[in-house]
Amino acid sequence: MDKMPAWADAVLVPLISILLAALISALVILAIGHNPVEAFSIMVKESLTSSRGIGNTLYYTTNFIFTGLAVAVAFHARMFNIGGEGQVLLGGLGVALVCLYVPWPHWTLALVGATVAAGVFGAAWALIPAYLQAKRGSHIVITTIMFNFIAAAVLNYVLVNMLRPRGAMEPASGPFPEPTHLPTFQEMFSTADTVLFRSAPVNVSFFLAVLACFAVWLLIWRTRLGYQIRAFGHSESAARYAGISPVRITVIAMLISGGLAGMMALNATMGEAERLVLNASEGAGFIGIAVALMGRSHPFGIFMAALLFGFLYQGGLELAFWTGIPQQLITVIQALVILFTGALDNMVRMPLEKLFLALRKGKA
Amino acid sequence: MTFFAKTLGTVAALALSAGAALADPALIYDLGGKFDKSFNEAAYNGAERWAEETGGSYRDIEIQAEAQREQALRRFAEAGFNPVVTTGFSYASQIAAVAPDYPDTKFVTIDGYVDPEAHPNVLSILFAEHQGSYLVGMMAAMASESDTVGFVGGMDIPLIRKFACGYAQGVLAVNPDATVIANMTGTTPAAWNDPVKGAELAKAQISQGADVIYAAAGGTGLGVLQTAADEGILSIGVDSNQNYLHPGSVLTSMLKRVDVAVYDAMTAGADLQTGVIALGLDSNGVGYALDDNNADLVSEEMKAAVDAAREQIIAGEVTVHDYSEDDSCPALDF
Numbered sequence: 001m002d003k004m005p006a007w008a009d010a011v012l013v014p015l016i017s018i019l020l021a022a023l024i025s026a027l028v029i030l031a032i033g034h035n036p037v038e039a040f041s042i043m044v045k046e047s048l049t050s051s052r053g054i055g056n057t058l059y060y061t062t063n064f065i066f067t068g069l070a071v072a073v074a075f076h077a078r079m080f081n082i083g084g085e086g087q088v089l090l091g092g093l094g095v096a097l098v099c100l101y102v103p104w105p106h107w108t109l110a111l112v113g114a115t116v117a118a119g120v121f122g123a124a125w126a127l128i129p130a131y132l133q134a135k136r137g138s139h140i141v142i143t144t145i146m147f148n149f150i151a152a153a154v155l156n157y158v159l160v161n162m163l164r165p166r167g168a169m170e171p172a173s174g175p176f177p178e179p180t181h182l183p184t185f186q187e188m189f190s191t192a193d194t195v196l197f198r199s200a201p202v203n204v205s206f207f208l209a210v211l212a213c214f215a216v217w218l219l220i221w222r223t224r225l226g227y228q229i230r231a232f233g234h235s236e237s238a239a240r241y242a243g244i245s246p247v248r249i250t251v252i253a254m255l256i257s258g259g260l261a262g263m264m265a266l267n268a269t270m271g272e273a274e275r276l277v278l279n280a281s282e283g284a285g286f287i288g289i290a291v292a293l294m295g296r297s298h299p300f301g302i303f304m305a306a307l308l309f310g311f312l313y314q315g316g317l318e319l320a321f322w323t324g325i326p327q328q329l330i331t332v333i334q335a336l337v338i339l340f341t342g343a344l345d346n347m348v349r350m351p352l353e354k355l356f357l358a359l360r361k362g363k364a
Numbered sequence: 365m366t367f368f369a370k371t372l373g374t375v376a377a378l379a380l381s382a383g384a385a386l387a388d389p390a391l392i393y394d395l396g397g398k399f400d401k402s403f404n405e406a407a408y409n410g411a412e413r414w415a416e417e418t419g420g421s422y423r424d425i426e427i428q429a430e431a432q433r434e435q436a437l438r439r440f441a442e443a444g445f446n447p448v449v450t451t452g453f454s455y456a457s458q459i460a461a462v463a464p465d466y467p468d469t470k471f472v473t474i475d476g477y478v479d480p481e482a483h484p485n486v487l488s489i490l491f492a493e494h495q496g497s498y499l500v501g502m503m504a505a506m507a508s509e510s511d512t513v514g515f516v517g518g519m520d521i522p523l524i525r526k527f528a529c530g531y532a533q534g535v536l537a538v539n540p541d542a543t544v545i546a547n548m549t550g551t552t553p554a555a556w557n558d559p560v561k562g563a564e565l566a567k568a569q570i571s572q573g574a575d576v577i578y579a580a581a582g583g584t585g586l587g588v589l590q591t592a593a594d595e596g597i598l599s600i601g602v603d604s605n606q607n608y609l610h611p612g613s614v615l616t617s618m619l620k621r622v623d624v625a626v627y628d629a630m631t632a633g634a635d636l637q638t639g640v641i642a643l644g645l646d647s648n649g650v651g652y653a654l655d656d657n658n659a660d661l662v663s664e665e666m667k668a669a670v671d672a673a674r675e676q677i678i679a680g681e682v683t684v685h686d687y688s689e690d691d692s693c694p695a696l697d698f
Binding site: 152156157166169171172201268273277280283313316321326330 | 432
């Protein structure tokens with residue numbers, strides 16, 4: 001029998017962890033000579049109370065949903081895909097090639113084409129580590145992180161030597177043509193009288209991210225493949241005994257994971273920058289690990305965790321705008337959130353479990 | 365009623381935005397950060413000097429991600445900051461995208477180029493780095509005993525090739541038989557901050573006979589200067605005056621007065637003249653550094669020759685080829 005009810009495991013544990021992280025963050029803010037209450041109220045006000053703030057928060061959230069889902073799918077097959085960064089970069093390359101060299105008549109078609117390209121490029125980048133893990137036993141953690149560096153080098157080469165417009169300083173591609181520009185929330189939701197989401201980068205790919213959450217839920221809990229992935233993740237020997245091929249599941253899970261990571265580039269490259277820049281991933285591949293950990297590898301949890309990290313990103317920038325608090329502090333807060341929700345999980349969980357057991361005994 | 369309410373709302377919004385900031389200037393640093401001992405820090409120093417001398421206040425921010433470039437520009441423009449000054453060529457495309465939405469705000473890009481016809485509220489400040497590099501190239505050739513001098517660039521972009529090309533022209537103007545060895549550290553922004561690789565490149569150039577090395581490589585240059593001091597040869601610093609880093613080893617520094625550009629832009633405030641300005645030798649936008657730390661290294665003869673060349677360049681009697689004009693260099697192959 002479970003030690004505590006499901007709702008406590010899913011909601012109470014992360015919530016208390018976040019509160020603890022916030023408490024320590026407040027002490028850090030206090031230590032550098034600022035008012036933590038004021039700091040948190042600025043973060044909330046500028047990222048959650050205006051449509052512009054929400055738009056920016058959701059932009060970052062979209063990135064983290066994709067990378068979080070990518071890590072989660074691999075987690076279910078008990079693999080640790082920390083190659084999200086590289087898969088995003090390659091996904092971005094796919095998006096850029098499709099946007100630059102295919103004459104799309106309309107953004108809807110371009111979005112479909114770019115989604116396929118991003119997914120295929122990201123998945124292809126995950127294929128080699130997956131194959132090496134499945135056939136040769138090379139540890140996926142080592143290979144995926146090394147592939148991040150290779151991806152950065154490949155992208156750099158392509159940008160500098162092939163895609164960079166002549167005479168340009170930056171290692172970046174030229175701008176994508178007009179028909180590939182994705183509609184932003186501002187264009188979608190503003191009326192003639194009121195402008196909503198003014199100049200926020202959030203765009204239609206947010207809905208794609210939500211759709212991806214639903215699709216991953218369907219895949220993992222409602223399909224035969226998802227069952228096989230989970231079975232393989234719980235026990236490889238049992239899965240093998242049940243006739244599930246470890247090679248097949250390893251490769252397929254990593255392909256899906258890489259494809260999801262690659263799709264993040266839709267938001268950052270096609271939706272926001274509208275050209276391919278060198279560090280298009282912006283660290284979201286690594287944030288995805290924290291998001292998946294916090295979200296317990298469940299799409300809904302990932303959505304909530306991605307929202308939290310989006311809030312931290314957006315709130316952090318605003319904090320740097322309106323107070324003297326440097327943006328690096330946000331890295332500290334993120335680290336604390338990761339520390340408490342990931343590494344120190346048992347610190348919160350065990351007392352809670354004891355508490356619930358005691359309550360139950362009291363009733364019985 | 366609705367019309368009245370809306371008008372009232374607009375007026376209130378205008379009053380609010382006007383009161384939020386009395387047209388203070390804002391400064392946005394490039395990725396790499398405020399205290400990089402080089403380019404961004406020079407901008408910070410200029411802003412600090414302005415604040416000190418005028419008693420004014422300004423707001424600055426370091427960005428952390430690409431998407432924040434545009435966000436920061438818009439945020440400052442909407443909050444009423446004027447002018448909004450940015451450092452680094454990477455802001456050029458974002459400014460071109462943002463500027464039309466805020467016609468009353470002046471944007472300044474240092475090192476970037478934004479078409480002045482299409483964007484009347486943008487000032488692009490470019491430096492004639494080739495002219496300053498030409499002067500230090502002359503000094504390098506005169507100081508060299510092996511007739512071989514080196515150049516270590518940061519990221520391989522046209523801007524850095526412009527430095528290298530001006531330098532090589534200066535070297536060859538003094539000694540047509542001299543050899544110029546030019547190396548770039550890399551092709552990514554990481555090349556701006558890799559002192560270890562800078563040191564390796566410097567060692568490789570020394571083994572090929574170089575006895576003066578010019579580093580135009582941001583933080584990477586610190587490794588070049590260090591190695592030159594360790595190996596007992598001369599080096600040339602860049603952007604800020606870096607003579608003090610290794611007194612007696614740094615021959616001179618090619619000054620690029622980013623601080624003056626920021627100071628001037630902030631002093632002009634909202635009345636800033638927009639367009640494109642190129643700061644060269646004539647406006648002291650670039651030059652070479654002479655102070656107590658390198659007084660013994662720079663001979664009277666050297667100084668006279670360089671100052672004469674400076675006058676000739678200003679008068680137009682000598683033209684230094686600008687690499688970025690036609691992406692080619694008569695004095696150096698890349």
